[in-house]
Amino acid sequence: MSEQHQNPYVGLPETAFWKTAVAAKNPLEISQLWQPKFAVAPDHRVITAGSCFAQHFSRALVARDYKWMDSEPAPKLLSEAQAQAFNYGIFSFRSGNIYTARMLRQWLSYAFEEEEQPAEYWQRGGRIYDPLRPAIEPDGFASVAEMQASRAATLAAIRKAVTEADVFVFTMGLTECWRHRETGLEYAMCPGTVAGDYDPACHEFVNQGYAGIWRDMRAALKTLRRANAKLKILLTGSPVPLTATASGQHVLTATSHSKSVLRAVAGELAADYKQVDYFPSYEIITHPAYRGMFYAPNQRSVVPQGVNHVMESFFACQNETFAWVKRKASRGAKQQGVSKEAAASDGAVISERAVKCDEEFLDAFG
Amino acid sequence: MPLDKAAKNNAPRKTQQKPLRFCVFGDSHIACIKHALDEDLLDLKGVALEFWGAPGPQFRDLHFVEGQLVGTTEAARDNLAKINPARSAALVPQDFDGFLFIGCRLRLSEFLVPLLLNQAGKPGYVTAAVRDLMLRRWLEGCRWYRAAREFAKERPVYFSPAGFLNDGVLSEEDVTKTINTEATAADRCALWDPMQQAMAGDNIQLLRQPEETVTRGGLTARSYATTLGSQDDDAVHKNGAYGALILNQALAQMRLSQKTA
Numbered sequence: 126m127s128e129q130h131q132n133p134y135v136g137l138p139e140t141a142f143w144k145t146a147v148a149a150k151n152p153l154e155i156s157q158l159w160q161p162k163f164a165v166a167p168d169h170r171v172i173t174a175g176s177c178f179a180q181h182f183s184r185a186l187v188a189r190d191y192k193w194m195d196s197e198p199a200p201k202l203l204s205e206a207q208a209q210a211f212n213y214g215i216f217s218f219r220s221g222n223i224y225t226a227r228m229l230r231q232w233l234s235y236a237f238e239e240e241e242q243p244a245e246y247w248q249r250g251g252r253i254y255d256p257l258r259p260a261i262e263p264d265g266f267a268s269v270a271e272m273q274a275s276r277a278a279t280l281a282a283i284r285k286a287v288t289e290a291d292v293f294v295f296t297m298g299l300t301e302c303w304r305h306r307e308t309g310l311e312y313a314m315c316p317g318t319v320a321g322d323y324d325p326a327c328h329e330f331v332n333q334g335y336a337g338i339w340r341d342m343r344a345a346l347k348t349l350r351r352a353n354a355k356l357k358i359l360l361t362g363s364p365v366p367l368t369a370t371a372s373g374q375h376v377l378t379a380t381s382h383s384k385s386v387l388r389a390v391a392g393e394l395a396a397d398y399k400q401v402d403y404f405p406s407y408e409i410i411t412h413p414a415y416r417g418m419f420y421a422p423n424q425r426s427v428v429p430q431g432v433n434h435v436m437e438s439f440f441a442c443q444n445e446t447f448a449w450v451k452r453k454a455s456r457g458a459k460q461q462g463v464s465k466e467a468a469a470s471d472g473a474v475i476s477e478r479a480v481k482c483d484e485e486f487l488d489a490f491g
Numbered sequence: 492m493p494l495d496k497a498a499k500n501n502a503p504r505k506t507q508q509k510p511l512r513f514c515v516f517g518d519s520h521i522a523c524i525k526h527a528l529d530e531d532l533l534d535l536k537g538v539a540l541e542f543w544g545a546p547g548p549q550f551r552d553l554h555f556v557e558g559q560l561v562g563t564t565e566a567a568r569d570n571l572a573k574i575n576p577a578r579s580a581a582l583v584p585q586d587f588d589g590f591l592f593i594g595c596r597l598r599l600s601e602f603l604v605p606l607l608l609n610q611a612g613k614p615g616y617v618t619a620a621v622r623d624l625m626l627r628r629w630l631e632g633c634r635w636y637r638a639a640r641e642f643a644k645e646r647p648v649y650f651s652p653a654g655f656l657n658d659g660v661l662s663e664e665d666v667t668k669t670i671n672t673e674a675t676a677a678d679r680c681a682l683w684d685p686m687q688q689a690m691a692g693d694n695i696q697l698l699r700q701p702e703e704t705v706t707r708g709g710l711t712a713r714s715y716a717t718t719l720g721s722q723d724d725d726a727v728h729k730n731g732a733y734g735a736l737i738l739n740q741a742l743a744q745m746r747l748s749q750k751t752a
Contacts, residue, residue: 197615200617200621200625201601201605202602202624202625202629202632203624203625204628207628262618262620262621266618267618267619270611271618274611274616275616277611277616278609278613278614281613281614282614
C-alpha cells in the first residue's frame with residue numbers, strides 16, 4: 126500500500142495564501158514580501174545605480190547610517206544644491222540614470238573590458254554633450270576633451286565602486302531605448318531631446334525584449350563578477366511608468382509591457398544566480414493590493430510615503446531574516462529612536478530634494 | 492604701526508610728493524611682510540606702510556561694520572593696539588591709498604591644491620563649470636574676502652591668498668594623497684587665471700604665489716618657509732623673502748597703475 130501524501134499546499138505559511146497574506150490585511154500591514162538571500166548590514170558598502178528610483182535606496186541607507194558608497198563625491202566647495210544640479214551624490218558614480226540593461230553593460234564594458242568608447246558627441250548652443258549621460262552637466266561641456274576627461278573620471282569611479290563594494294543595488298527602469306543604427310551605441314536619451322540632432326537615418330528605436338535584456342544582464346553580471354567575486358547584486362524594478370513611449374502602443378500598455386519584461390528578467394536572474402537577489406519595491410508601489418495609494422495624482426510620481434513604505438519593508442525583511450543585521454542596525458543608529466527618526470525625516474528630505482530623473486526631460490519634448 | 496622707515500627711504504625730491512599710504516591687512520600671514528620689513532627687503536620708496544590685523548582666534552573677531560573693519564572683542568582690540576596703536580579702533584578704507592590683504596583665511600589648500608590634484612585623467616576631475624562654482628563659493632565663503640570687496644569699492648586692493656603649504660612638513664604619505672607633485676607652472680597658471688578673473692570682477696587684484704617659491708607641484712619651497720620656531724611643524728607661515736616678493740609685487744603694480752592713471 127502506497128504511503129499517503131498530503132497535498133503540497135498543506136502546511137504552507139500564511140504568506141503563501143492570498144486570503145491570509147493579502148486580502149485579510151490592511152495593505153500597509155502586508156509583510157514578509159521578500160526573503161532576502163543575503164544580508165545588507167550597516168557596515169556593508171552599498172553602491173546604487175540605475176533608474177530614478179535607485180536614488181531612494183541611497184537616501185534611505187544614508188539616513189540610517191548605512192555605508193552607502195559615493196565613489197565620485199562632489200567637491201567640498203559645492204553647495205548641496207549645486208552638487209545635485211551637477212549630478213553628484215545621486216548615484217554612486219556620475220553615470221546619470223542607467224535605465225536599461227544595455228546601458229549598464231556599456232558602462233561596465235568601458236570601465237572594465239577596455240571596450241573602445243564612442244567617439245560620438247552631441248552639441249547644442251556651442252556646448253558639448255555626452256550621449257551616454259547628456260544631462261550630467263546642466264549646460265554641457267566646454268569641449269570634447271573636457272567631456273572625455275569627465276567621463277574618464279566617472280569610469281574610474283565605477284571601477285572603484287564595483288571593486289570595493291559589497292552590494293550593488295541596480296534598479297531596472299526601461300526597455301525602450303534609442304541606438305545608433307551602425308555602431309549599435311545605445312543612448313541614455315533620444316537624440317534631439319536634451320541635445321544632439323535626431324536623424325532617422327542614423328538613429329533607431331529599440332524596444333528591448335526578454336532575450337536581449339537577459340543577455341545584456343548576464344554579460345553585465347559576468348563583468349561585475351570578474352571585477353569583484355564577492356559582490357552581491359540586488360535588483361529592483363522601477364515602479365515609475367514611462368513618461369512617453371515610441372512603441373506605437375498606448376503609454377499605459379507600453380508601460381505594462383516594459384515593466385513586465387524587466388520584472389521577468391529580474392526574477393529569472395535572481396532564481397539562477399546565487400549572488401543575485403530581487404527586492405520587490407516595484408510590487409509594493411504598483412500592485413493593486415496597495416490600491417494606487419503610493420502614486421501622486423498624476424499616477425506616475427511616487428509619493429514620499431510610498432518610498433518610505435518600500436524602504437521600511439526592505440529593512441523589516443532584512444531584520445526578520447538576519448537577526449544580527451537588526452542588532453547591528455540598532456547599535457549603529459544609536460538605539461531604535463534614531464532609526465525611526467531617520468525614517469520619518471526621510472520623507473522630508475525626499476520632498477525637499479527633487480529626484481533627479483533624465484526621463485523628466487522628455488516631458489518638455491513630448 | 493606707522494613706520495618712519497618708509498619716510499627715511501624717501502630720497503629728497505625737488506617737488507615733495509605725498510607718500511603712498513599703504514596698509515597690509517591680514518591674519519598671522521602679515522608676519523612675512525613684517526619679516527621682510529625688518530630684513531630691509533622691501534622697496535618702500537615713497538611709501539608709508541602700516542599694518543592692521545590680528546593673529547589666530549582674534550582675527551575672527553575682526554568684522555566689516557558700516558564700511559570699516561573693527562575689532563569686536565577686547566582681545567582683538569588689544570591686539571590691534573599693539574600692531575597699530577594709532578588705528579586700533581578701526582581700519583577705514585579712505586585712510587589709505589591701497590591695501591594688501593594677505594592670508595585672511597583664503598587658503599590655496601582649499602581650492603587650487605585639490606584642483607591641481609584632480610587634473611584631467613584623475614578620478615576627481617571636475618569640469619570648468621564646476622570649478623567656477625567652487626571658485627565663487629571659495630571666495631564668497633571667506634568673509635574677509637567679502638570685506639576686501641567692500642574696500643575695493645573705495646581703494647585699490649591686492650589680495651594674496653595663504654600660499655601653498657611648506658615643503659618638508661607634511662608626511663610623504665600626505666603629500667602623495669593631497670599634492671600633485673607633477674603639476675607644472677602651466678597647470679597652476681590654468682587655475683590662477685580664472686581666480687584672477689573672478690577677483691578682477693570684484694575690482695580686486697590677485698597676487699599669485701610667485702613661481703620661484705613653488706616646489707613639487709603645489710608646495711612652498713623651504714627657502715621661503717618661516718624660520719621661526721621649528722620648521723618641521725609650521726606648514727603655513729612664510730619668511731621675509733616670501734613677504735618681500737608679495738609686497739614688492741603689490742607696490743610695483745600700484746605704482747604702475749598710478750603712472751598710467
